[in-house]
Amino acid sequence: MADTIHLVKLCVGAEKVEDLLDWQANARAKGPDGLPRHVTRMWPKRADQILDGGSLYWVFKGLVLCRQPIVRLDPVDRGDGINRCGIVLDPEVVRVAATPRRPFQGWRYLQPGDAPRDLPKGRETQQPLPPQLENALAEIGVL
Template structure:
């Protein structure tokens, strides 16, 4: 069974903003998400996992986890999670706010949305439909 990580996306309201921010940052390089605590189940995350991102209370995308590393020592130790640059949109799924990150079991992970579908719904309309409970 796949094991994933879930984390709030702070500072971006949409997947497009996140992708644009990452594309315009200096220096260019791999996507690295930094956090305080290194997951004890890091090996499982690298084998099968993705980082699912929560935007304003809704899971909207995921990125495959490529590596999980601890950098620094002692009180200065931090975790760096290297991510695939491809953001895969997932079925919008409500999620309550939390601090830090959490594990997400594969059975609880939202499914990927089809790419390039002719009937792709604009993100703003999808948000409004979710708010009224129609999607």
């Protein structure tokens, strides 16, 4: 059995988790089976580890705020000769403790020990703090 590993990715064009939820409600964000997916050009070399319970952690404005369990990886052909990877996601979004993350391109692997902890049940519906305050609190380890 493989050791689980996660992915982390910038949620480009979104400022908050609700923006991601709105996008994933759109038919363009779903695969043929109706599950949300993120299509990327690169196929993870550590796919077995990702599929062993991994999640995609989303970064919004410099903070990791949520994750989605990865269901599977599908090949995607858009007719241009480029083989892409469709990261098929569980539609349930799990809020996590706000954790600062510097900008980067594409996706990165995330070790389980470095992954932000899930927020306790009930806190996920609390009104979010302003992003600058949340970022400042996360940087000093309060969140």
